[in-house]
Amino acid sequence: MRLALPLSAVTAMSLALAACGDDDEISPLGAASSAGGQGGDDGEGIAPDGKADGEACAVNEDCLGGLCLTEEDFGWAGGYCTRLCDTALLPCGEGSECLPQGSFSLCLKSCEETSDCGRAGHTCVDVTDDGWTMCFGGCDDDAQCKGACDEDSAFCVSSGEICDSAEDEDKDGLQDCEERDCSTKAACVESVAAACAEATDVSEGGRFTGTTEAGTNLFAALCPGIPPSVTGTGMRERVFGFVAPAKGAVQIAATATAPEGDFDWYIRESCDDEATLLGCVPAFGPEDAPLELLTEPGQTYFIFIEGKNGMDASYTLDVSFAEEICGDGARVGAEECDDGDAVDDNVCSGECKVNLEPLCAATATLTEATTVGDTSEGTQGVTASCGGEGGELVYRYTPEASGNLTITATPERHADVVLYARSDCADPSSELSCVDDPFDSGQPESITVTATAGQPIDIFVDSYNAASSGPFTLTITPAE
Known part of the structure; x- marks a missing residue:
């Protein structure tokens, strides 16, 4: 996402x-x-x-x-x-x-x-x-x-919103207290403040189950997209609040517990401020990886689960937090790597930063046209001209013939790959090609590079961000 x-x-x-x-x-x-x-x-x-x-x-x-x-x-x-x-x-x-x-x-x-x-x-x-x-x-x-000016869509409209009419005068899909335009009105301020104060605290982590029935009806979201979509308008919702105890990462997954109770959910950094919306997410399936968000001490995230299609929803919300501790052997949050030691001159430094030269020296050599991997198991310290903020794995391939070489990375499940190649692994300026389709995430990415027989090419299978790291299949179609 x-x-x-x-x-x-x-x-x-x-x-x-x-x-x-x-x-x-x-x-x-x-x-x-x-x-x-x-x-x-x-x-x-x-x-x-x-x-x-x-x-x-x-x-x-x-x-x-x-x-x-x-x-x-x-x-x-x-x-x-x-x-x-x-x-x-x-x-x-x-x-x-x-x-x-x-x-x-x-x-x-x-x-x-x-x-x-x-x-x-x-x-x-x-x-x-x-x-x-x-x-x-x-x-x-x-x-x-x-x-x-409609504050939610940032568009000019023929008439502004009336905040207690149960109507959508500005035609943006939201109404009354769901509207940013109404956020300063007394009745909305008091109701929203009370709902935020009563949000279920999930800071300790764990599994939370329930239904949106008897929830509040004060929130909704205008979700990014082409065209944008409205989530939760006129529907009851449950609100959850998370406060980070330390620097690290929180993982969140919301799944439907009844087929007829489908829902959407969205996340804000501030409960009562629509402008802090981070994004909207459909109910997760069993194969979906949790959403991961980085935290600083005291960082807040508010999770809203909204009924859908005129129905209340039954849900399970799983929340877990991992503290970022360099040297504990687990890569968490903003760490580029964590090998569990304090040695500075190997692949992972004592500050949990990637040393590119040792990483490239340890690059896996490809001998087959197809291989599988998982970017969440790699480092997270290399980027390219077209992106790659998440986990990455590096491969070295030596072509047997000169000509055009096609390289394809096909993500699985939740993964969103960024694919690039260099003639010199440790030199970003030697980049041969880089691809990440910004409008079609989670789809196969392919590059074609000019290969010279006997000269190795370093292939990076990277990820859009940490949350989109995951399994993939890498296929190489040699030059003929």
Whole structure:
């Protein structure tokens, strides 16, 4: 599970892109199919002096690219000029990037920080959590919008939320005290504070069972996704609180105990602050690895289990904590390794950091085209240009023939692999290729590298993060 993107940014991105998928919105734009204004026979529909990507607009004709994400239809305050694109056939112009989204792609303004976006309510978003940043629209104040700014979605809406109506006036899927817009209203503040104070304390760990029946009906979550989804609106929930006793890692797994009692669950760092949402998770199955979260002393996590599909849910919640103690022989939390000794010059240093040279010297040699492994059993101290914050295993393969060599890592169960290769294991600059699909986690990853007969290649099967480390099958298709 990837929990990195801010809720408001993901929501703005997701809903705007999903809306673009409406054929009625896109089909009239003859200009949008002509390379963003740089091609086509007659340029019909393109404004030669139109506005660049990211600038304000009211209608499609305002934009150089022929497409305006209007405030009324998309919720981005003041509108946002863009264009349809294809990374190979219809590239974006200078200063913009092409964001793939299913059957279509859009040009969005590039940025390094929010100030580069130059407009109130616009945010520089790390789309993939690895440095691919673009300007997304939306709002952060009612004054920016013709109607109101919905705090949950960060979108302009025609009318704001009324917090005691049992209605969803701003059409974001949430209502009343579930809304961030209502978080400062007296009735919601008092009810939410009382529910948070009564949250079940799971800091000692253990197994907790029960049902959402007779739970509170005050919380819900707008979950990141394309499009985003609402969890828990109008449903009863149970709330659990965890306070870390030390630096380390907490593992959490919630499973349904009755087939008819399916549920969703989500985690916040603060019980009464929707902005601290870390992510939403479906009920776990028996094969799913627990969710692991790093902790500092006093770190808090609040777990919400919500009924689903109009039904209350029966659940089992398992919580366990492991303290991070360098030298105890167990890799925990932020430790890159832990071999149980204080020796500094072997694979694992006395500070539980990976020594790359000894690690590479101990690399396993591959003699078969297929092998299996588990990244959770490796070190956690090597990363590459495309990521790899979790556990990794390293293999050395010496090709018998020159030519293109295809390497594929297929994850199993919960694992999410990052795959890369180097010509020199200990030298990051010798990277030959690196892949991690940010939009399709948990799927096989493949790279193709140019091999020279007799020259070894070092292959790293890494993980997106510690929680996604796990089993995999590595397959090598030799050059012919």
